[in-house]
Amino acid sequence: MAKILHLHVLPLISGSGLNTFLTARGLKALGHEVDFACAPGGRLESLVRDNGIGFIPIRNLVHPIHPIKDLLALWEIYKILKSGEYDIMHTHNSKGGIIGRLAGRMAGTKTVIHTVHGFAFHEYESWTRRMLFIFLEKIFARLCDALIFISQPLIDTAIRLKIGDPKKYFKVYSGIDIGWFQKGNGGQTRKNHHVMPEEKIIGVVSKLWDGKGLADIIKAFAALAINRNNVRLMMVGEGYLERSLKDAAVDLKIADKVIFTGFQYGIPDFTQAMDIVTVGSYFEGMGRVVLEAMACGKPIVATNVGGIPDLVENNKTGILLEPGDIEGFKRAFEKLLDDEKLARDLGENARRKITRQFSSDFMVEEIAGIYELLRHKGTKGQRH
Template sequence: MKVLHLITSITMGGAQDNTLLTLEKHNSSYEVHLASNPNGFWQERAQKAADVFHPLPNLVNPLSPLQDIATLIEIVRLLQQEKFDLLHTHSSKAGILGRWAGKIVGIPVVHTIHGFPFHDFMPKWKRQFYINIERSARSFTDFFITVSELNRQEAAKLNILNLDNSQTVYSGIDFAKLDRPSNLQHTRHTLKIPEAWQTISIVGRLDEQKAPNFLIDAFAKVLENHPNTLLLLVGDGKLLNSLKSQVQQLGIADKVRFLGSREDVPEILKVSDVFALSSLWEGLGRAMTEAMLIGKPVVVPNIYGIPEIVHHNETGLLFPAKNIEQLAQHLNYLLQHPEERERLGNNARQLTRQLFDANLMVQQIEAIYDRVLADIKKKR
């Protein structure tokens, strides 16, 4: 089978990791191509994972009418030239343009919703605009994959997908990467974590979606009770400079580490006492899932797919998005109670190890491909 995976970017992120891991673990009988904007942290990984990599330099975020039209033309030409058996689109921009191109060419399309491009904190007109765009591509999609069942049900309510041609496939993670031997003392030394200090970590893009500014505000409150604590921020993004200004203004710059994008995320999670997120919207939260797989307690917002696996006071602690006070309270509680960190972390590990195996994810995706192609063959 000849398959093209199409994603907007290959920057470090959950959707990108999911897509690249799928490419890396596809059945050897597959001829797997990848098309994306060629610039990003995982450029080398993307080129190794795909049998053929097709750069789409005009595929960018956010909306850019001239570049979007150019990209649509490029995708149509690519589909016509390569004659793929199936197109698998990922993320919102690539998902829309790819599905429109698939309709023009007449190729079966599977689309994965890694997260919604809209959220409750944007203006209502803008939210509805994005919902309408997603609806426009629904009839061009042979099958939908969501990374959580809550997302699938929400998408169905919004008429973005139909339940009868959709399925939840949890975003698999490579356990071998998480379980590799680690010298945690070396990691602490490299990160300059003082002896006996506690650490809170966040992994993700430094942007409006992840909203790390709320976590920084909460962390400033945590330091009032736990001064010997560090906050580790892993990731890059356009908010970097404003976040650095924020910690300076709060007078906590010596307690916050901006670590950038890194390949040693599992090691950083292992030396962390608590993992936290302050996102405004998420599909599910891949870095959060990795922390849970490692057995770390998580403090995360009660949004979208997150409560599907973070059950409050069982596998983690939840708080309302933007609620800095409750986020700080949960962090204080876990720093104060190591036995609770251990209990929640163990429960989280037990649950997620059953659901997020990468090999199972790829098997489920390939079964969907077979089903889509078989259904189309029956109709002919």
């Protein structure tokens, strides 16, 4: 068994945060010695500690680029790796990958692995910023023994931009606890939020941050709700955009039809309460909420970005749109609300597509297998 350090940047229960936590928990259950390093504070730290996983705070690890703190964080991680004598350093997030991979090589850690949950560059950024992050990804890809991607489109991007050696690539979907989602109690959630039986819920599960297309969804819902009294919009999550989104709902005269739940641990109960699950993101590594909706048998209206089309087949398991297509979102909502059979068929097709390869148990088994391969046989990737 191996001694492993996982490095995640922010202590948030996000897609990458849950992926890293479930991986660490699963590896610990398999008998590995696992520690979880992250910026301190936040719900992710509590979740890690509550599950008996060793938590190591990296006090200078922050999200924005900060040269002084970044150097201090590098030094912190280097000392942890040297004193801990870890067999494997497994990094997550773009910034975590840059600092962590460098620290791993400086400390002489035997095996260094990076999971690509999404790239820090995207088409909506300036050319200069994109080129900088592509350059950094190329440089630091050389410092690891394997690159794990959570979706095929991320691999396609890496190949196109010549990021790393394709022989070191592995694809492992960001798995979920399928059974947990299928057992969610949506009926009680609807009652708790005073949703009438005849009302339909269009739902969002997301960090309330930029890039998630949340203002687009509010606008599309407002256009939809003008002539419909039996629809509600439920936004599950927290973030710095919450106040502005609430103000937008007031300005659009739909505040009484929009439910802001704040952060919730029991996501399956909320997903099961929804009639349609929607994702308006402008960029996504995979779109974990899409998997969760599929496990619950919900029709999905989502943007055709990142790893989402790897999961959603247009007009078979959901409806795909371009980011920012407010009118398209409105029409898609109308289509599914007016055609209950179509909505039901899309949801059932989505549920059937959720096989064991999308489970957290399978994800952990695949990652453990990659560890063994690298420790004993050298790198032979290309599981994609």
